[in-house]
Amino acid sequence: MAGTGAAGARHQAIAARPQIVWFRRDLRLADNPALAAAAAAGPVVPVFVWCPQEEEPWAPGSASRWWLHRSLEALERDLRRHRLRLVVRQGPALEVLRELSAEVDAAGVHWNRLYEPAAERRDRRVKRELRAAGLQASSHNAALLVEPWEVSTAAGEPYRVFTPFWRACMAQLDPPPPEPAPSLQAPERWPDASPIAELGLEPEVDWAGGLAAEWTPGEAAAGERLERFLEQPVARYAAARDLPAVEGTSRLSPHLHFGEIGPRQVWHEIHGRGIQADRYLTELGWREFAHHLLHHFPSTPEQPLRSEFERFPWRDDPDGLRAWQRGRTGFPLVDAGLRQLWETGWMHNRVRMVAASFLVKDLLIPWQQGARWFWDTLVDADLANNTLGWQWTAGCGADAAPFFRVFNPQLQAAKADPDRAYVRRWLPELDTPDYPAPIVDHAAARRRALEALRRVKPG
């Protein structure tokens, strides 16, 4: 622990050994407990380590890497304003941190926790090995209102149903007010580091124009996005959140994923202004629930939580999958969603549900194949949220949709996009001979899905 405190730091500046802050998906300076802990103890050496092999089989996808590149550039700019650099390295995290610690004679390493199975395994080992080597190693919570082990059912089990989970969270929720960016002190000498561009995160072929037009990664942009969202009347969110043609949602998901803003900051902005936003906070609740589940059920990115679904008669249908991915199913709302995803790295949540339901229930294609496509194309691809969403849709997960719930893409389109502004926006060939006929008869596909689902039902 840092015994000196910020007050004494100035006098001890000459003597204090540097503290390494290992940035991962907490790419912000405010409300960053690891950074605050390091800054309180001495000069700060910020490092980002790129080692996608350590995250397999869920190394960041193409859209995520594009975002990460831009977000690291933003972080580097923000750090420079505090006269700090961002040390960028490649290689196994433990090796890199060991070497860097030796190079700068660091006293400790600080980071904020992740909850993906591969990251948890690696971080446990890193902490153990760094401590064995005589370094401080401290981890913190920057990403969640309630960490996965902080709530459990009366029986001491992890929650599997959202409503009681969130009720329990709300009952004990008292997040500390977020700290502003700490004052930061540079080390006496900087280690060598490679430029961000050397990580090769940017696409070689420039397919990302649509992403760049839509998004600005980084802490400042995240704050502006939240500000813009909260300036809207609360009633507008409730009315517009299910209309994909309207900018009614916060669009904070990629910023939250990369930790450019944290849920505590969102929470306090809302409460500090006295905004009544339960409906939106519930969405943050689903994010918390997803992390709770991923931590407690680490096999769920690959395996259904409800094991009876292992015998579900999925179809192998490469043509169907390709039609879905390209937005050529002949169902306008589904196709518009997948085009929006391809062009902007994002899809409206209502449309995600309809598009996912179509893949899983109309085409009977394994939910994992949809999850993998989203993983590679979403700028907000998040293993916890993606896993929960797909298992929920398929009916094999926690708090899953009842097996009989099948979205009707035409009915959903009529409700969510009554004037067809959304489908027209993303499907220029709609209403021309170039637009494909429906690849399935939904009524028949629905009956087929219900028959298949009835077979896996226990009893």
Next chain:
DNA sequence: TGAAATGTTGGGGCG
């Protein structure tokens, strides 16, 4: 955070 099928009700047309 569904949709479709089935059941019920009540107003109005009409013999």
Next chain:
DNA sequence: ACGCCCCAACATTTC
């Protein structure tokens, strides 16, 4: 005036 039928509109049930 009365009963019958039709069929929205709504409620319930079933998948």
